[in-house]
Amino acid sequence: MTNPIDAQPGPDARQRLIEAGLEIFGIFNLEGATTRQLAQRAGVNQAAIPYYFGGKEGLYLAVIEHLLTHKASRVRPLVLEIREILEQKPPSPGEALAGIKTIFGAFLQILLEDKATTTWARIIMREQMQPTKAFDLIYERWIRPVHETVSALLAVILRKKATDPSLILRTHTLVGQILIFLSGRETILRRLKWEAYNESERKQIRKAVFDQLDLILQPLIERPARSRP
Amino acid sequence: MTNPIDAQPGPDARQRLIEAGLEIFGIFNLEGATTRQLAQRAGVNQAAIPYYFGGKEGLYLAVIEHLLTHKASRVRPLVLEIREILEQKPPSPGEALAGIKTIFGAFLQILLEDKATTTWARIIMREQMQPTKAFDLIYERWIRPVHETVSALLAVILRKKATDPSLILRTHTLVGQILIFLSGRETILRRLKWEAYNESERKQIRKAVFDQLDLILQPLIERPARSRP
């Protein structure tokens, strides 16, 4: 329990361990990763982990924290921007669709990067399926803002309230079309005899997702949803 | 290495261990589960694991094997049936859509069962993200047949070849809409302040997915895909 709290200037080992944790916890889960592994990768001694973070789990939480504040946040500026717009004046359905595409595009971009699959994306996926206390952080600061923003945009298109459960469910299925390329990565690689997500593959995925999005949402823009002529 | 091979009549402990493994490996992964835990749950002694299965990993593979042959296969008869139909006479686009809905409906059904989320579905999800040798089995005997069948049905609707990469990608996004309720379970539960997938929740999910499916595929049936008037 001799947790050195937020030891002042976190000299160097601290930062190195977090970087190492990002890699190692991407590959193994909390149980699977060992402190020796982490220490070796960081190039520090193994005792530094209990010293700086109070234990392995402390390091894990610090990694998540780092993830949320530094990495994996290329989507956030987009979301913030869109939220601002939403608060000022309600966009037209066409603009809302464009907004959704912008978010999904950025999301896809970072999701399909090779490194993503082996680092932070896996951490978040694991947390979805076996939530630890880290999931609260991830949900509140990452998932929820994005999810809600997409819902708000979709609400414009569907002419419903953003809190309508059926609309939130629709949001979820839309997100599912993207996330499957992470959670079902191995399947699609085998189905198409791909080796990895390279530039050419990413392009095809992007096209498939956007085509589908248009197919789903475009008609609703032209002839308003649920109106019976 | 004194693996008793396929010890004849696998008396009783063997079966009990597999059942226990189904539960335990659903909660923890291969590393996370302990032999003591498994043995206790099965009501046998811990030494029985190396004895019958050659080790913990052997038990894990046996659990997967069991999973594939006995459980989680309520979809298979449907798939077989549809494959037969497909081989005999090509269905109409409308029939194809109905086929997809049948498969997805069954899939959703077993996916949203409470027990699924804590047992086999988690095992399969984990294998998607960190494939072990078990994934080969799962892919060939489970995922691929279903995925290919959906592709074949979609091919009828889109008037494309079932091996067309863009069509396979589209299949994947469609599947993604369903799978997100497993891989993003925690998220949707929080977004809608649900406690679990109960009957009422399942109904809503079902409706959202089917609505979306209709939205995507129905127009393609009425006015054939990609044809420009």
Added chain:
DNA sequence: GTCTATAGTCGGATAGAC
């Protein structure tokens, strides 16, 4: 602040009685 050495725990596989 960082290291080495080590204590203390736990897990998996084995030996051998019944």
Added chain:
DNA sequence: GTCTATCCGACTATAGAC
């Protein structure tokens, strides 16, 4: 075929030198 007892390795955290 099933059990108990035990070995051995690996892991995390601590103690204490520098």
